[in-house]
Amino acid sequence: MRCFVAVPIGEELRAALADAMAGWREHPEADGLRWTDADAWHVTVAFLGSVDAAEIVRLEALIGDVAAHNEPMQLRTGDLGAFPSAGRARVVWYGIADADGAMAALSADLHAALGMEVATRYRPHLTLARARRQAVDLRAWLAHASAPSGELMVDRLELMRSHLGRGPARYESLSSALLGVASNG
Secondary structure (H helix, E strand, O other), X not given: OEEEEEEEOOHHHHHHHHHHHXXXXXXXXXXXXXXXXXXXXXXXXXXXXXOOHHHHXXXXXXXXXXXXXXXXXXXXXXXXXXXXXXXXXXXXXXEEOOOOOHHHHHHHHHHHHOOOOOOOOOOOEEEEEEEOOOOEOOHHHHHHOOOOOEEEEEOEEEEEEEEOOOOOXXXXXXXXXXXXXXXXX
């Protein structure tokens, strides 16, 4: 199973982003993008990759322990950007502010508990679109596009499974662990 750990987003933020995305799709600069489905939006905290089904219970316990030792947080949202850069965009993202580093610390705690190395600096975001074939120059579009500002309540970690195949990826929540709450496992 292809798995990852994520923070879900609230319905108010999801609706505001979906409304904004409807306008963004109309811009000619965005023609080379494949937009993600609003129902699938989440903030990835750790990508696990291929996981054996027999490991799920152990992973749930580790994730629950990390969640219990981290407090819920409310983070501001609102920036738009692209990876690796606006001029060579492969991914368009909606940013989550992490001024005090609390989300980065949560990600680092999770990676450590799972025995994973963190390859790059953690930058919390939602993936809004991916380039269809080749990188897209979005400098002009990003300079004028406005994103709704909002807040993300980070109060749980979800172990998610990706279902890939024809069409967009589908995600299934396998379990959820509340931040700041000891698990009963």
